[in-house]
Amino acid sequence: MIKITLPDGTTQEHSDQTTSLDIARGISERLANDVVAAEVNGKIVDAARPINDLVEDPEQISFRLLTTRDPEALGVLRHSCAHIMARAVMRLFPGTGLAFGPTTGHGYYYDFDLEQRISEEDFPRIEAEMQQIIKEGEPFERFELSREEAVQLCEDMNQELKVEHVKTGLADHGSLSFYRQGEFVDLCRGPHIPRAGKIKAFKLLSIAGSFWKGDKDNKSLQRLYGTAWFSKQDLNSYLEQVEEAKRRDHRVLGKKLGLFHIDPKVGQGLCLWLPKGSTIRALLEEFIKKELINRGYDPVYSPHIGRVELYETSGHFPYYRDSQFAPIFGHDAGRIIDFCIRKLQDDELSPENESALLQAAEIMGYEQQDYKRASTKDEKIAALRKWEKAQERYLLKPMNCPHHCEIYKSQPRSYRDLPVRLAEFGTVYRHEQTGELNGMLRVRGLTQDDAHLFCTAEQVEDEFRHTLQLVQFVLKSVGLDDYRVQLSLRDPKSDKYVGSEENWQQAEASLRKVLQESGLRFEACEGEAAFYGPKADFMVRDAIGREWQLGTVQLDYNLPERFELEYTGADNKPHRPVMIHRAPFGSLERFVGMLIEHFAGAFPLWLAPEQIRVLPVTDKTSDYAQEVVAELKKAGFRVSADLRSAKVNAKIRDAQLELIPYMLVVGPKEQEQRSVSIRDRIESKDIGMLPLDEAIAKFQQEVREKTIRQQFKSTFQAMEASSDESNEY
RNA sequence: GCUGCUGUAGCUCAGUGGUAGAGCACUUCCUUGGUAAGGAAGAGGUCAUGGGUUCAAGUCCCAUCAGCAGCUCCA
Known part of the structure; x- marks a missing residue:
């Protein structure tokens, strides 16, 4: 016998072999017909599986039926639809290799290993085949095999990638589950819908390239994206939302309304603010500057470049080397030395490179004995570093904090001076990968509404509270009122974090306490913190339900250490301050880009370039x-x-x-x-x-009053499906 | 960075190897009209750049640059 507890608290007893579907049938035929899956002890499972197989204690089972009304059920539906799509593709393109086929936020995809290129022109016949499969209405049947049997089955089906995955990725799984639907069998964790007929509306969306297990050195695959819903209306409102998002695209509106321009002659990812866009930006800057002065911040300015040593001190230069613009050297030959250091590190320095290096050294007049005497790689690198340091090297600044740390250090600080709050609209440069650039949302030169707060450990709580209030105030002023906070904490099992145990505990507890008091919606994510401190990010939902990560507040125990920041305490002894990075907008580029889409170009009167x-x-x-x-x-x-x-x-x-x-x-x-x-x-x-x-x-x-009079509100309910990110099967 | 697609007038786009097109915008003239387009004429192009194939290339091939979608990344 098993004993289940329903969500309303009532309990039922059933025989050992009872399935969720049986329980539904016991309530009503109609309910049984609507059941998509079930939730047993918090886990979503096939409705057709005997519940007893899924639990350890048959006496204590929390149980819930998932029907077409439950958002969690959409994920199950979509995963099944991915199988149906794969089945259709295999029917139309014999010999297709299967990779992974998980669900995404609003749909699903499946990666195929297939010589022949699938194009959008193939979509109608794939969709027709899928429709046919759904009409055939065969059930999804689950079965389990031992690892050896699983390998054998995948080999028999000529599914090489699945064989590899069972042998490597799933090496610690004793037995593996498969799902069969008609002639189609796939290694899969499940769960699936009971019958294909549940899929009332689906559509193939796009095709794109991808890599086996996301690694660019692996085989390249074709990824087919689709979406699936419980009703035609849901599908249509989703497609309308996609269309609405396209209409609001800030790149299109930015061009049409003359807000900004990006020109290849200037450079990729380098944004030119046109007069109208600049007006919006200037208004936002003015607004926030005034607010900062009211809230006890001091304005500062710092240059766009700084010595490489500054970023070696902060740790940014070595750590983020690949996403920075190359250093500017006092002498052209310096680049050769820099190049050779990197080659040496990778053991790739060729004799030609080395002789060019020695020539460059001669031009710059360096003593060559050290290098020539060096026998090991490390000695050579040390000699080269010495040469390198003999000349000035500058970096386009990737962060403002090192400059601000030096401003803090430029005078002795007493505990009476703290907190010191230094604010700057600091322009930073990051060499983002080409494929990441996107209008104003992802650029290579950006201006942060940055500030750094230097305070005592005891002041962290108050400073954090004030910062939260500031961010809330700022978001409200531009009509963004739907947001949540993601509190990123450390992973207690990892040792990658700097700062004392005591500091972390105190900081995490303060952040949590302040957030609780604030009444803001927040969730704590363990293991998401940066190595230097916990942080709180604002996730803001726009007019059509999309979420953006904008403002951020980050505690930092690392930089004060690295820059040896100090203040004199009441005990007349030196103490280390805590640093807080914070940016309510994030970057002005990203923020304005987001605002363009949020308002669909129709800015409120206080921000409109021409009112x-x-x-x-x-x-x-x-x-x-x-x-x-x-x-x-x-x-x-x-x-x-x-x-x-x-x-x-x-x-x-x-x-x-x-x-x-x-x-x-x-x-x-x-x-x-x-x-x-x-x-x-x-x-x-x-x-x-x-x-x-x-x-x-x-x-x-x-x-x-900064009135927001016009704001499109989508009727679309963004249904957050449980997205299957792990790709375990 | 990787995979695929794209690049023609200021903008949106047509043009499948044989004399570069449309609509809008622009300029000039006419028009003086009360809440989403008054009319006419004109000007505007090294078809992204560089190479190749061909009697002939916007069109076919290669490379480069840039954009888009997705992947990977984001201090």
């Missing part, structure tokens, strides 16, 4: 229009007049397409009464005539 456009009905009121513009400018607005000899309809259309918040139509009537007719881009119609000074007061209030 108001005055549209004279005919040339006869041009003079009055210019007078209105002058008044509005005097009142602090960004405004222009459209004086073209076009009809007012055309002027309205253009202003509307440029997403200008307010249009003021002025004709003889308005001129006579010194008023304006307001048209608003949201209502898309005339919202009435107001005396000019009343209109100004209305607009000023809207700016002052």
